[in-house]
Amino acid sequence: MMNIRARTAEALKLRRPAEFEPHAKTWMAWPHRQDLYGARLPTMQQAYAEVAHAIAAFEPLSMVVHPDHTETARAMLATGIDIVAIPIDDCWIRDSGPTFLKGSDGSLAGVSWRFNAWGGKHAPYDADNALAEKLLAHEGAAALRSFIHCEGGSLATDGEGTLIVTETSLLHANRNPGMSKAWVEQELKRMLGLEKVVWLPGDPLDLETDGHIDGMCCFVKPGVVMFEYNPDPADLHGRILADNLAALLRQTDARGRSFEVIPIPEAYDVEATSEIFARSYINFALVNGGVVMPTFGQPSGEEAKAAVARAFPDRRIVSVDVGAVTPAGGAIHCITQEQPL
Template structure:
C-alpha cells in the first residue's frame, strides 16, 4: 500500500461530519441492482442468470423501487426481461455483484444522503477487469446527489452487517486477507471502519477460510434482525466441515457484546445443507436474502431445508411478507440475493 495515500486518507476529516450507517431493516428509498452481461464470465448460464436477476428485481419491486445498473449497449435486453416498473440506469460496469462494488450508503445528521466508496479489486483480483466496478460507487452517489466519502480500504459491502446503533459485525478472513489490504493491521482496518461508517464498535468473527470467492463474507453466515438480535446460519450435520466453521463463528459472536453492551440474541437459520453444490464457490445460503420495506426476498432451492429457513425468517421478521426466488442460476457463481442487491436508505 502506498504510504502517502494512507496518510492522506487518515487525515481526511470524516470525524468532523456527523453520520451513521443505517441498518438494512430500516426504511429504504430503493434497492440497487446491476445487470449481468459478461458472456466470458458466465457462458451458457448467462441467460438463466439474467432471468433470475429479473425475478429478484420484480420481487423486490413489490415492496420498494428498484434501480438496475446496466452496462451500455445492454439496455434493450434488460428491459425485455425486467418488464415495466424497474428503473434502468446505464453505467459502465464489469460485473453484477452490486453489494460489493456499489456504495455503502450513509445518512448524515441533516438527513441528507452520503455513502462510502471503498476500493474494490474483485475480491482480491479474482476476476478482471474491475476498474469500472471500482468506479461504480462514486457514480451512483453522484447520480443520487449524495456525499461520497472515499476510503483507503479494499472492502466489499458483503463484508459488513450493521445494527444502525453503532455496531458492525465483520469477518477477519475477508477484510484482513492479504489480497485486500496487505500490510494493514487489524487495528488500522478497525479504525477505518469506525471512521467511515460512524461506528462505535466492530465485532470480529474469524470468518470462513473455505470460501474461495469472497474469502468469507459475513453476509454468508449472519445478519442483524434488529439491535441486539442476529440471525445466524448453522448446519445440523456435526461432521460437516462448513458447519463446524459456522459454529466457531457463532461461538466468537456469543463471546462478545454490541456497542450498547448487550449480549447477542441469536435466531438460528439452516444453511441449504440438503442442496448439492455444483461449483467450488456455490453459495449454499438462505440468510443471503434482501430485506425490503415490508418484505424479505430470500433464496429458494426447492428442498426441505427451505421450509425450515422460511420458518426461521418468519419468526425473525413477523411483520414482513416473505417472497422466495429460485436463484439456482446465480449461486454457482458464489453469491445469492443479498450479494446482488444494495439498499439505499430513506
C-alpha cells in the same frame, strides 16, 4: 486543503443505517459477462429479473446496466424498474456499489471503498471500482473515499454503532496487505460512524469472497442476529459456522448487550454445482415490509423460511429461485444494495 477527517462519517455526523430500517429504493446491477458466465448467462439474467420484480413489489428498484446491454435488460424488466446506464464489469452491486450513509439532517452520502474483485479473482474490475462514486453522483450524494479494500458483503451493521465483520475477508493479504487489524478497524469506524467492530474468524473455505459476513450472519434488530448452522456434526462448514457463532457469543455490541441469536439452517441438502456455490438462505434482501430470500426447492428451505418468519413476523416473505446465480458464489443479498430513506 480540507482536513482528512472532514471527509469521514465520524466528522460529518453521518450514520450507517441498518438494513432493516426503511429504504428509499434498492439497487441491482445487470449481468452481462459472457466470458464469466457462459451458457448460464440467460438463466442468470432471468433470475436477476425475478429478484428485481419481487423487490419492486415492495419498494422502488433501480438497475445499473452497462450501456451496451440496456436493450436486453429493458426487454426482461418491468416498465416500473428504473434503468441507469453506467459502465460496469460485473453484477455484484453489494460489493462494488457504495455503502450508503445518512446525515442527521436527512442528507444522503456513501462510502466508496477500494474494490479489486475480491482480491483480484476476476478481471477487469476498473469500472466496478469506479461504480460507487458514479452511482453516488447520480443520486446527488456525497462520496467518502476509503483507503481500504472492502466489499459491502463484508459488513453487518445494527444502525446503533455496531459492525460485525470477518477476519478472513477484510484482513486477507489479497485485500489489505501489510495493514494491521487496528488500522482496518479504525478506518471502518471513521467511514461508517461506528463505535464498535465485532470481529469473527470468518470462513477459510470460501474461495470467492474469503468469508463475507453475509453468508453466515445478519442483524434482525439491535442486539438480535440470525446465524446460519448446519445440522450435520461431521460437516466441516458446519463446524466453521459453529466456531464463528461461539466467537460472536463471547462479545457484546456497542451498547454492551450480549447477542440474542435466531438460528437459520444453511442449504445443507442442496448439492453444490461449483466450488464457490452459495448454500446460504441468510443471503436475503430486507425490503420495506418484506424479505426476498433464496429457495432451492428442498426441505431445508421450508425450515429457513420458518426461521425468517420468526425473526421478521411483520414482514411478508417471498422466495425466489436463484439456482442460476448461486454457482457464481452469491445469492440475493450479494446482488442487491439498499439505499436508506
